[in-house]
Structure formats: structure tokens, C-alpha cells
Amino acid sequence: MNEMTVSVTGMKGEECIQKIEAALLSLNGIERALADLKEETVTIMFDEEALDEATIMQTIEEAGYQPA
Template identity: 80%
Template sequence: MNEMTVSVSGMKSEDCIQRIESALLSLNGIERALADLKEELVTIVYDEEAVEVSAIMQTIEEAGYQPV
């Protein structure tokens, strides 16, 4: 398992946190996703053999947020 932290702009509320976490957890290979509203960060634990970083970033974008 790998862990990465991504800065994400556009998170404004608890609903945003739930939307991002749910979207990420729906991906095969994501073990844990924890969004921090105050810091605008998402920490993701994932299996690098099951999911690519590009798919993680795309999922964040498709949820309506911008990884930076």
C-alpha cells in the first residue's frame, strides 16, 4: 500500500468531504480516503497495483474539485 496527500481546491463544506471520499472509495484499490476541509488536503491510501495515480486525480476532478 502507498499513501499520498493531495491538495484539493474547492472544498467548502462537509458535503464536499463526503463527495470526495465516497468518489475515491468507489475506486478499486483505494483502501482509505480522508479529506481535511480546513487544510484542503486529501490523504489517500491505495494499492499501486490496482489503481493508478492518474485515475485517482481524474476521480477527484470528476467529483467537481481541482487537485493541485
């Protein structure tokens, strides 16, 4: 398992947290996704053999948020 923390802009409240976590958790290989509204980050634990970081970043963008 690999863990990464991504800065994400555009999260405004609990609905945004739920949306981004659900989008990430729908991917095969994601073990955990935890969004932090105050810090504007998402911490993701994933299987690097099943999923790459580019796919994670694309999923965040497709959910309507800007990863940094």
C-alpha cells in the same frame, strides 16, 4: 499500499468532504480516503498495483474539485 496527500481546491463543507471521499472509495484499490477541509487536502491510501495516481486525480476532478 501506497499513501499520497493531494491538495484540493473547491471543498466548502461537510457535503464536499463526503462527496470526494465517496468518489475515491468507489474505486477498486482505495483502502482509505480522508479529506481535510481546513488543510484543503485529501490523504489517500491505495494499492498501487490496482490503481495509479492519474486515475485518482481524474476521479477528484470528476467529483468537481481541482487537485493540485
